Amino acid sequence: xxxxxxxxxxxxxxxxxxLLSLSVTAPAALAAxxxxxSPTATPPARMSTVGGDRLGMPGTQVNxxxxxxxxxxxxxxxxxxxxxxxxxxxxxxxxxxxPLPPASTLKMLFADTVLPRFPKDTRHKVxxxxxxxxxxxxxxxxxxxxxxxxxxxxxLGVFLRSGNDAVHVLSxxxxxxxxxxxxxxxxxxxxxxxDTQVVSPDGYDAPGQVSSAYDLTLFARSGLQKKDFRxxxxxxxxxxxxxxxxxxxxxxxxxxxxxxxxxxAGVKNGNTTNAGATFTGVAERGGKVLLVTVMNPQxxxxxxxxxxxxKLFDWGFQAAGKVSAVGELVPPKSAAPGTAQPGASASAxxxxxxxxxxxGGKAAASASAGSGAGGAGIALAVAGGLLVLLxxxxxxxxxxxxxxELMRRRTRP
Numbered sequence: 300x301x302x303x304x305x306x307x308x309x310x311x312x313x314x315x316x317x318l319l320s321l322s323v324t325a326p327a328a329l330a331a332x333x334x335x336x337s338p339t340a341t342p343p344a345r346m347s348t349v350g351g352d353r354l355g356m357p358g359t360q361v362n363x364x365x366x367x368x369x370x371x372x373x374x375x376x377x378x379x380x381x382x383x384x385x386x387x388x389x390x391x392x393x394x395x396x397x398p399l400p401p402a403s404t405l406k407m408l409f410a411d412t413v414l415p416r417f418p419k420d421t422r423h424k425v426x427x428x429x430x431x432x433x434x435x436x437x438x439x440x441x442x443x444x445x446x447x448x449x450x451x452x453x454x455l456g457v458f459l460r461s462g463n464d465a466v467h468v469l470s471x472x473x474x475x476x477x478x479x480x481x482x483x484x485x486x487x488x489x490x491x492x493x494d495t496q497v498v499s500p501d502g503y504d505a506p507g508q509v510s511s512a513y514d515l516t517l518f519a520r521s522g523l524q525k526k527d528f529r530x531x532x533x534x535x536x537x538x539x540x541x542x543x544x545x546x547x548x549x550x551x552x553x554x555x556x557x558x559x560x561x562x563x564a565g566v567k568n569g570n571t572t573n574a575g576a577t578f579t580g581v582a583e584r585g586g587k588v589l590l591v592t593v594m595n596p597q598x599x600x601x602x603x604x605x606x607x608x609x610k611l612f613d614w615g616f617q618a619a620g621k622v623s624a625v626g627e628l629v630p631p632k633s634a635a636p637g638t639a640q641p642g643a644s645a646s647a648x649x650x651x652x653x654x655x656x657x658x659g660g661k662a663a664a665s666a667s668a669g670s671g672a673g674g675a676g677i678a679l680a681v682a683g684g685l686l687v688l689l690x691x692x693x694x695x696x697x698x699x700x701x702x703x704e705l706m707r708r709r710t711r712p
Contacts, residue, residue, distance in 0.1 A: 343357075346396035347493050348396075349491055349513070350389060350628060350629050351627060354396055354513060354625065354626040359392070360395070362624075363622075364621070364623065367618055367621050367622045368614055371611070373607075374593075374596075374610060375603075375607065376393070377397065377597065378395065378397045379393045379591070379592060380392040380516055381611050382591075384523070384588040387627045387629075387630075389626040389627060390615055390619065390622050390625070391614070391618070392512070392625060395511065395512050395513040395626070396494055397512070398494045398495075398509035399509055399510070399511065399574065400510075400573040400574035401495075401569065401577055402502050402575075403438070404502065404515050404578065404592075405502035405508075405569070406458075407515065407566060408486065408487060408495070408510075408518045409469075409479070409502075411521050411522040412483045413469055413470075413473050413482070414522075415525065416473060419449065420451065423448060423468065424447045425442055425444050425445065425448065428471065429444075429471040432476060433501075434504070434505075437464070437503055440462030440544060441464070442462065450469070450472075454531050456539060456544070457469070459531075459539075460539075463501040466500055466501040467500075476499070480497050483497045487514070487518075489633065490521055490631050491630075492511075492518065493514075494509065494513065495510040496510075502569055502571070502574075504571045511594075512593070515579050518579075519566045519579045519590055519592070521631065529565065533565045548568050549568075550582075551563050551565065556602055557606065557609075560580070560582060560605075562583045563582045564581050566579050567579055574595060575594075576596060576604035577592075577595065577604065578592070578608050579592040580608050587616060587619045589615045591615065593611065
């Protein structure tokens, strides 16, 4: 997935100028430490510097200048990051590389790893061994032993209901939980997500299982290169079995105290005892596509993770084009200079996903309308369509690594 030279459509320069920082004094750049098996109550003094030295610093990292809006002061998450999904610029971050329990946001890595391997019309009859090993109290979509499901339905269960039962069935199809965990860890390494240790494919709390806001953003960005991933993560409601399931991502589906976020298009939420609430979202406004990841707000109000995410999205869209980046989202190892042909490496993985796991028919999706942050807004769901890259050319370090052009539809009540 290379970063082509800009074509004049939206030239973005990654600047290294550090103006006024809100961060604490930085330690010297250090090699990434091994993630701790037991996350601490405070961020470690030594964190990974993948994506830039400042992303390894504890505390808030942002460059202020005239015209740059001030960050919202009531964001309580232990870790968060705001980035441009297309250019890879990190606009602001707070403890970005702090290894923390990820909860079901780890399902983004699961999907990015496994989704391309099975055509969506493949059918599988569930046997008792498929559902063994699920954690007590796991979120489920209601998979029944002896019943037969399509891969398409299983992925709807993963994305909409965060069904650990659907994850375990797909893992069984992939050679078992142990094999799937290894595949996920290998893929995390390919994506340079070095804060991540995978123990369970569904994100259920497990000793030593950690990820970071930075890594979760890499997983979302990689997954969004795939049409099926975009379709599933933007689906608001769908038929499942004899009933209907609705997406538990409240910025996409809305709730009593959280309106549908204007421009939202996915991706994944999570919540466990150890992780608290976690969420990665992607949204588009005015030609800008932003990714926001929030991990474990310390304020425990209802839907707090979505409220804090919305505030950071609002800031990001106001700051985009005005604020100087504090780091970058690195490309996969295979997209490094000298490993890819011009114009090829971005399309190849996605094309493979389109060919093996996608095609034929869109995910059954419906986007609900609701109030945006600034008034009445319309949720933007990612629809299917051909992969179109923004420009062409070889991958260049610290330059654009664009998301495919997102084809959207607006749905009205």
